[in-house]
Amino acid sequence: MKKLAALLFIAFTSFAHAQEEGPFHPMDALTPTEIENTVKLLAAAGDVDKDTRYPTMALREAPKDVIRSWKKGQPFTRAAFVIVQKKGKIFESVVDISGKKVLSFTEKPGAQPMIMDYEWAKARDNFMADPRFKVAMEKRGFKDMKQIFCTPNSAGSFPGDGLQGRRILKVPCFSGDERLHPLLARPIEGLMGIVDTNSGEVLDVLDREVVALPPAPDGYGKTLPKPDKPLKPIAMIAPKGPNIDLSGNLEIKWNRWQMHARADKRAGLILSLVRFDDGKKLRDVAYQMNLSELFVPYMSPDPTWSYRTFMDAGEFGLGYLISSLKPGVDCPPNAIFVDLTFPNDIGGTYTRPAALCVFERASGDPAWRHYVAKDQSVSGVPQVELVVRHIPTLGNYDYVIDYVFSPQGNITLRTGATGFDAIKSVPSKDMESATALEDTQYGNLIAPYTVAINHDHYFNFRLDLDIDGPKNSLVRDAFYPGPAKGSVTRKSLWTLKTGRYTAEGPIVPDHAATGGEIWRIINPNEKSGLKFNPSYWINTNHQANSILDPNDPPQLRAGFTQQTLWVTKRRDDQYWAAGLYPNLSTKDEGLPAFVSKKESIINEDLVLWYNVGFRHAPRPEDFPILPTFWHEMTLRPAFFFDRDPSMTFNPGTLETKD
Ligand SMILES: [Cu+2]
Known part of the structure; x- marks a missing residue:
């Protein structure tokens, strides 16, 4: 041994x-x-x-x-x-x-920019100072107002509500002491302030039903249960130091990959100039990649809930709310941690320590392997990949955002949702309570007196891909079943038909392609050694389209969620899937507007916009903290290389002795 x-x-x-x-x-x-x-x-x-x-x-x-x-x-x-x-x-x-x-x-008359610190504080303070707030709290039995925590939300936009054109935040409150349990775990239902942050006026206070608070949840903070007997440590290590080369502010090189990364208040992180060295030349893969919007609409008709249709990037900013990373929890001990500096609202900056981590991950899987029975030999190499990670925390949710680069030339965009579900206090203790059916019409009971409302998450990635240069086209390989012509033994076979998209737009699935479709971005001007036009697959793993009425007000603001994939010609001023000003917007000035002229996309500089998304019907197992829920998509080389570039990948091995 x-x-x-x-x-x-x-x-x-x-x-x-x-x-x-x-x-x-x-x-x-x-x-x-x-x-x-x-x-x-x-x-x-x-x-x-x-x-x-x-x-x-x-x-x-x-x-x-x-x-x-x-x-x-x-x-x-x-x-x-x-x-x-x-x-x-x-x-x-x-x-x-x-x-x-x-x-x-x-x-820019009427423009509604991102929410600023002072507005958030003003909305909270003015609501809590309003006499109606005190009345509502006393009605609910609160005597000590220090016990109350109010946290303004972006307001959404609902034509006909009399709030159009105003700069609004909507303010729910919670009973809480964060040392005891998650800050947002005990919502004070039926109460919401509406504050105009320009005038400071509390425009309205919704004071509806009084619902008893759920008990402080067990399993968090001071109430953390006694852990099981610890396992012996399992960790990822780099005993001889990292293979990652970081220079400047911030250029990253690892194995055959190189890229530039920068902090952005809105997007969180923007990767640029992503290139792969194939041993002969440095090849363009992506000019730029970043999250362009994150839309989270909740599914409750309750007036203190129905507005919750958040655009986390354009309303608050994924960089603005980025969190510091904890070694050994958020990133492995072998990670390199980087402080990120962002502009603040008052013309200065703030620095979030260790807001980015870059690390190599030995996945424990074979990169490739083969077993030869004749001599019982195994050949192969272990998989190691590069991960570039940051974690914005948007109120209740923490979103782990990963860009993963493999020696095979793959780039995987991963989103991991953790933190905790947005919850509503309800009268039901369990599913046999008399109120259970009504309480769980728009969500699931995840703990006694606690319903987590159903919702979606759409992460829109802006992918300015440049496959061997900026001029690319978008093609589709579709799988069709057909007769087995020429065969006397088979009745049917499937074949592949490749077609090219010609104009900008959302890519609408073709239901005639019963075997499915694969999209590829291709360079028609270059040839591989095998004389293919080099391309990258857009591997669709987790896709979600909105199933709401397109004329539902939140849906009008988030038209980009109608299809998984969109393609546009690259234009210098088009960065955000829901437009430059999604806060309080009434319609999506982003993707639906960008594609409106349906310009040619044949051999042009293209941008792909991809929604990694999922519908979240919460479970008791999401409570008290949602275990990280991963969704992803992968960009995979196809006809780009002449053979697997990881054949020569040579990860070091730990020294061993008998
Ligand atoms: Cu969720």
Whole structure:
């Protein structure tokens, strides 16, 4: 029996990437100094004052062709895209940081930018100071108001409710002490404040039914049950250090892959210039990949619930609410942790420590293997892959967002939902309670007196894929059953038919292709060694389309959820699937508008937009904390290489001795 001697000497230290300010690369996030200079330039032009707020302050990317041809060491220019809130008006501005001038400053009447810190606090404080709040709490038996926790939500948009055009947050409250149980585990039902954050006015207080609070749940915080007898440690380790090369702010190289990563207040993380070295040349796979929107609509008709139709990226920001990662829990001990810096609302920055982790994962699976019975030999290599991870926490949910790169040339986009379900206090103790049927019409009882409302999650990934260069087409391989022509023994066989899409739009499934469809993005201008046009499969694992009425108000705002895959020609100003301003929007100004001209997509620079999604009908097993619920899609090379690039993959092995 061999022993892994190396294990004896391993100390569980985590690695941190020390950053200097930069910028080192034209795709780097705006640095604190650049943000400061942007505000100074706007102030010098008389466009902003000390009371101005900045719901968006982000890198304005240089043109794609400029960035693609940029080489390390060459100079580059920098610019900022800024959304400004000044005296109740909204402006968009482009600031040339390198040239030290404001290029544009344009009012956008009616635009509703992302929710800002001060608005959130104002909505909470004004509601809690309202006399109607006190009355409602006393009615529910609360004497100590410090025990109450109110947390404003984005409001959605519902034509005819009299709130159109106002800047609204809706405020539910909870009874809670976070040291005892999840902060949002004991909702105070039947109560909601509606606050206009521009005027500060509490426009309305819905004070409806009084429902007893569920008991503090067991199994969290101080009430954590005694753990089982511990297992002997199981861990992922890199005893000789990582194989990952991190440089600048932030370039990542691992095995044959390389890419650039930057923090973004709205998207969380943006990966750019994703390339694979095939041993002969560095090959383009993706110019850019990021989450563009995250839509979570709940399915309750209750007036204090029905508005809950959240656009987490465009309303709050996945970077804005990114969390610090805990070594050994969120990422393995061999991970490299990177602090991320984001712009705040007041023209400065904040840094979230260890908000990104990058690590190699030995999956425990064979990358490939074969057993030869004749001599009983096994040949093969173990699979190791690179994971780039961050975890935004949007109120109750934590979303683990992974980009996984394999030596086979695959890129898997994974979303792991954890945290806890949004719950509603109900009178039912269990499913034999008299009220159970009514209480569970729109959700499931997941604990006594606790219903988790049904809902969807749609993660829209913007995939600016460049397969061996920007000019690509989109094709479909469809499987059709047919007669076995020429065979005397078979009755039927399936065959593959390949067709090309011609125009922008949502990709609508073809139900005639009874064997299914595979989409591929293909470069018609290049040839592999076998004389194929190189392509990548879009492997559809977890897809979900909305099944709501397209004219339901939340659905009008989230038209991008009508189909899993969309394709557009790349345009510089099209980044967000639900549009630039999804907060309080009445219709989706993103994908449905982007494709409206149905322009040609044959041999063009294309962007694919893919919804990883799922319908969530919660279970008691989701309580008290939802065990990480993974969904994913994979981009897989097809006819891109002439053979498996992982045939030469050579992961190191731990030294062993007898
Ligand atoms: Cu869910």
